[in-house]
Amino acid sequence: MKPLIGIIMGSTSDWDTMSHAADTLTKLGIPHEVEVVSAHRTPDKLFAYAEAAEARGLEAIIAGAGGAAHLPGMVAAKTPLPVLGVPVQSKALNGMDSLLSIVQMPAGIPVGTLAIGRAGATNAALLAAAMLGNKYPEYRKAVVAFRQAQTDTVLAKADPREH
């Protein structure tokens, strides 16, 4: 199936984090692609990827990066598709650098910014799925089922001593 969501990241070292976005989309049955696209190491590839994304059939892009994390903002500048940014936890500043450089976009080019690290990657996938759910009833159903399963799991293990 043609991918609907593009997951990109600045480095292979981001995969530990961004794999949670891919795993979540897989669980929901949403076709996606995964690729390393670096804003500063492969800037021409970044432009080509962002410019071609809509015509290739992508409907949203999840972009993860760490440090001076300009990938999500630059991608958003080059595509009309919604871009969800995931701040990867950096070694030097624990991801505060990533978070601030992704979330503080000047007015005019938005990046929907998620939490630092694994939670952000997982939630980026869930948010992308919720967006797709406006158009594809099967993905809306998949998100509702995911949430119900999560609720059932918590309710079934209410005593923390049993974990």
Ligand code: RP5
């Ligand atoms: C960013 O620099 C990447 O998104 C990564 O989080 C960070 C470090 O990259 P590596 O030096 O590990 O390749 O571009």
